[in-house]
Amino acid sequence: MRKPPTLFVAAILIVLGVIWLGVVELARPAGAADPGSLDGLASLSGAVQAPKPFKAAQVHIMNVDKQVLFMVYTSAGRYRAPNLFPGKYEVTVRKAGFGADTQTITLAAGAKATLDFSLREQAGPGVRQGEFGFTSGAGTDVKLLSYDELYPRESGRVLLEKNCMYCHGKNFFPSKQYHETQWNAFIDLMTGVTASERGAMVSPGALSQPDRATLLAYLSRQFGPGSLPRGLRVDTEFPVDETALSKAMYVEYYLPLDPKLDAGNKQRRTQQPHFDQQGNVWYTDRSIPNRIGRVDPRTGEFKDWVMPDPKADPHGLTVDARGHVWFAETAGFHLGELDPATGSIVRYPMDSSGRSKGRGHSPVVDSKQNVWFTVIQGDMIGKWDRQTGKSTVWKVPTQGAAPYGIDLDRDDNVWFAEFRRCKIGKFDPRTEKFTEYVVPSQPCTIRRLGVDSRGMVWYGDFSNGKIGRIDPASGQIVQYDIPMPFSEPYDVWADREDAIWISDGGQGGALIRFDQRAKKFTYYPTPQITDQPKLAITRDGAIWYTPRSSLKAAVGVLYPDVDKIKTLAASY
Ligand code: HEC
Structure with missing residues (x-):
């Protein structure tokens, strides 16, 4: 019997497919799709008038169906917000010293709507x-x-x-x-x-x-x-650069309150974001019962898993190459491993020998898929070994150091912030030796740090409003003053182009971009008053954060340039 000519059929189907795609492409009237929006999404733009000049007002575009907020800034009295989910919206404009009426609008997929506002003068609280x-x-x-x-x-x-x-x-x-x-x-x-x-x-x-x-x-x-x-x-107003802000958009996905689990909760509390291989954003939720959850940024859908010990207080989390989610318990001195496919959670003691006690903090996965973590109370760092499934801890040299944020360089050296003693620590896993770098502005607190693509280690001096850079090759430390009083740089993290992003809750909340070459700080004030304990940056330069102390618990993202959005998925 002759075999069916499979290849031939496939080739015909491919040719037909290409022709069909071409027809669809031609059939679409030029300019009908919003050039700034992805398929199936909508856009809104408009003018904002006021009795006196203003700069960079925030336009809050709240999707009430999905509980997702889109926020853009005005530039020369105009705003533009692409990539909005279809649905019903409440839109308002916020600017200190002004008031505005909320307007409602329903946006269909592909819609390009306009909505104008007029502001009135109105005194606001500090x-x-x-x-x-x-x-x-x-x-x-x-x-x-x-x-x-x-x-x-x-x-x-x-x-x-x-x-x-x-x-x-x-x-x-x-x-x-x-x-x-x-x-x-x-x-x-x-x-x-x-x-x-x-x-x-x-x-x-x-x-x-x-x-x-x-x-x-x-x-x-x-x-x-x-x-x-x-x-x-x-009272200080953020320094705003309208040209930069006119391109930016914040999106906040609000965590739903679960009628059963959140009976006594007014809100939930996210602590740290991390991406998986499917484009989802995971978070730790420190409201009780403690949960580990994820949001799909393409749909706004949330899914949560209650932790085995619902009061173990998860701080950091990370995702390994298999897509398993690892979290560090602050109260429990355990590491947890969640398999999202089955929902099974395994807890490992942070010290398998059982000798130490402490409070865990932040985990990170190395190139061999071992999980490293900081122990804030007990002054240790530790490693869960992939081969043995057992954990080991090492005491850091400085007593009272309180190891906090953690990152790895490309040689798998472990870098961590010594929160209470104003030092940066490095642990070489091959020699098991610690090196400590004493920050110039003593005393201080340092929460987090990050290694950029050239191996430079960046940290935030939280209490003195500075960021610093350590060159591990020379040991040289350079510090830069954040140009506003009361700054509290929490996380400091490089994007793919080595622009440094700072989360600063000091004056009510801003993400700040620091250009290393121009030594320039650009402020992106957040939609809510909050601090943001941890940043995660996508390969496309979108900055994800968790607004921890905000009125509404969320997983949020800042797109510094909306015209560069290729997908709403979040990937490293
Ligand atoms: C290195 C960080 C650090 C420094 C410096 C520090 N504290 Fe504290 N303080 C803490 C922490 C952490 C706690 C919580 C202690 C606990 O729960 O065991 C605390 C607790 C307290 C409390 C009780 C908390 C409450 O709700 O009332 C007071 C009061 C306090 N500190 C005052 C001070 C004073 C005064 C100083 C300066 C002499 C000081 N602290 C210096 C970290 C610090």
């Missing part, structure tokens, strides 16, 4: 600055004052800045109303006079006895039982 740990939006219950009003210029202020505020931030102390005996006890706790599980926060010997007395008197006077809870007002 923005509250970030707080130790988490920011609480524009607090209404708390009186907002200037820095000098909160902290009268006396010698106690300098001592507070130097010994305490670099960890606690600028809103912590004015929120307390403690009696002198309580302040005294807390100073003992912080200086290690009273023993605690966490150890001394203030480096031994940093505070002399006379300075301690001055500090105690200052704290008791300013933040005593008779004082009111207050917060820091940040």
